[in-house]
Amino acid sequence: MENTLSYAQQQDANDSLRAYRDRFFLPTFHENQVRYFTGNSLGLQPKSVGSYIQQELDDWAKWGVEGHFHGKRPWFSYHENLTEKIAKVVGALPGEVVVTHSLTTNLHLLMVSFFAPQGKRKKIICEAKAFPSDQYALESQIKFHGLDLATDLIEIAPREGEHLINEEDILAKIAEVGEELALVMIGGVNYYSGQLFDMKKITEAAHAVGAIAGFDLAHAAGNIHLKLHDWGVDFAAWCSYKYLNSSPGGVSGMYVHERHANRPELPRFAGWWGHDKSVRFLMEPGFQPMPGAEGWQLSNAPVLGMAAHLASLDIFDEVGMEKLCAKRDQLTAYLEFIIDDISNKHKDLCTFEIITPRNQAQRGAQLSMLVHGKGKAIFDKLSEAGVVADWREPNVIRLAPVPLYNSFEDVYYFGKHLADAIVELA
Numbered sequence: 561m562e563n564t565l566s567y568a569q570q571q572d573a574n575d576s577l578r579a580y581r582d583r584f585f586l587p588t589f590h591e592n593q594v595r596y597f598t599g600n601s602l603g604l605q606p607k608s609v610g611s612y613i614q615q616e617l618d619d620w621a622k623w624g625v626e627g628h629f630h631g632k633r634p635w636f637s638y639h640e641n642l643t644e645k646i647a648k649v650v651g652a653l654p655g656e657v658v659v660t661h662s663l664t665t666n667l668h669l670l671m672v673s674f675f676a677p678q679g680k681r682k683k684i685i686c687e688a689k690a691f692p693s694d695q696y697a698l699e700s701q702i703k704f705h706g707l708d709l710a711t712d713l714i715e716i717a718p719r720e721g722e723h724l725i726n727e728e729d730i731l732a733k734i735a736e737v738g739e740e741l742a743l744v745m746i747g748g749v750n751y752y753s754g755q756l757f758d759m760k761k762i763t764e765a766a767h768a769v770g771a772i773a774g775f776d777l778a779h780a781a782g783n784i785h786l787k788l789h790d791w792g793v794d795f796a797a798w799c800s801y802k803y804l805n806s807s808p809g810g811v812s813g814m815y816v817h818e819r820h821a822n823r824p825e826l827p828r829f830a831g832w833w834g835h836d837k838s839v840r841f842l843m844e845p846g847f848q849p850m851p852g853a854e855g856w857q858l859s860n861a862p863v864l865g866m867a868a869h870l871a872s873l874d875i876f877d878e879v880g881m882e883k884l885c886a887k888r889d890q891l892t893a894y895l896e897f898i899i900d901d902i903s904n905k906h907k908d909l910c911t912f913e914i915i916t917p918r919n920q921a922q923r924g925a926q927l928s929m930l931v932h933g934k935g936k937a938i939f940d941k942l943s944e945a946g947v948v949a950d951w952r953e954p955n956v957i958r959l960a961p962v963p964l965y966n967s968f969e970d971v972y973y974f975g976k977h978l979a980d981a982i983v984e985l986a
């Protein structure tokens with residue numbers, strides 16, 4: 561690899577996914593070409609989204625309430641348009657997934673069913689410094705059951721002086737807690753460090769002691785080649801607005817393994833959209849859940865958000881996770897090379913430590929770099945130059961080179977702006 565514009569342009573010329581960049585709106589708010597590296601916070605807008613949403617606005621205008629059963633994609637079953645496509649993205653059977661609500665809502669709905677403490681089996685293992693919404697969700701679930709936060713929520717932190725969680729520590733803790741363990745709930749990819757966990761191993765370890773394994777896949781869906789069904793994961797949820805590019809606050813997906821598909825005895829918070837659809841409009845009392853993930857739906861489909869999601873999933877369907885992940889690894893490796901190169905060249909002024917795993921099998925399209933030096937000042941300079949990245953206290957810059965729309969040239973220019981910032985601040 562080379563830190564030159566010509567090398568980057570050559571890589572772009574050889575990139576089989578290159579044409580997809582033109583299918584997204586790249587931000588235009590800066591006089592420079594914006595270099596967007598925050599697709600892990602909000603994915604960019606596919607240009608096709610407008611026409612998918614317009615279709616629903618037109619059907620609403622033309623049909624009014626009749627749009628539920630008429631129109632191009634009737635709203636009564638609108639979510640079904642998404643099912644097979646999202647199932648492929650997360651490696652699930654179609655009956656194991658459904659798209660609706662928002663992520664934190666879905667996590668709660670799933671925990672109501674799958675965190676049912678009984679006797680001494682009442683503890684949850686999670687990662688330390690999980691995304692705050694997950695921390696609050698877990699805390700409130702513990703309190704909801706009248707349990708003790710200090711003893712019943714067990715957080716696995718990196719070892720002293722390390723940035724990543726040692727997976728052996730998770731597995732050892734699962735074995736140690738053993739029959740007191742009810743649930744393991746971890747982010748498949750940690751939002752801060754970009755560390756990808758071995759969900760298959762963690763699930764097997766949880767099952768070995770009779771516990772349930774659930775994952776928050778906000779940073780994994782559309783980023784990692786997931787195989788939720790084959791890995792035996794019990795449940796999972798994710799949002800669609802990060803790597804899945806499906807509009808701010810857009811709809812969430814949830815997954816429930818088929819072994820739980822027909823368990824009407826599971827505790828659940830029910831709503832009419834989870835009720836057997838053949839008799840839903842009889843409006844009778846007595847909840848009969850739909851089999852599979854659809855049985856966790858509460859409300860009728862938020863169609864406009866789903867239309868954005870459908871537009872985006874059609875792109876994922878065209879590309880497939882395999883090709884996407886191949887480019888992801890090349891682009892992320894190039895960013896890694898550029899950061900290391902600049903860190904070496906300027907080691908007297910400022911160095912960068914990539915805290916994300918160096919091993920490609922343990923990460924997706926994110927590198928988190930710890931700045932040893934004037935981190936915030938460098939970040940501000942990058943922003944002034946039109947680089948959109950993410951700053952995390954105390955000294956970390958998170959970058960997501962997204963394979964669908966980021967280019968090698970973006971990565972090269974990120975490096976150039978980074979080097980310029982270091983020299984200017986010296």
Ligand SMILES: *Cc1c(COP(=O)(O)O)cnc(C)c1O
Binds near residue numbers: 662693694747751
């Ligand atoms: C982005 C993210 C969320 C956000 O939850 P919402 O309910 O969509 O606001 C939650 N958890 C994780 C791990 C995330 O990365």
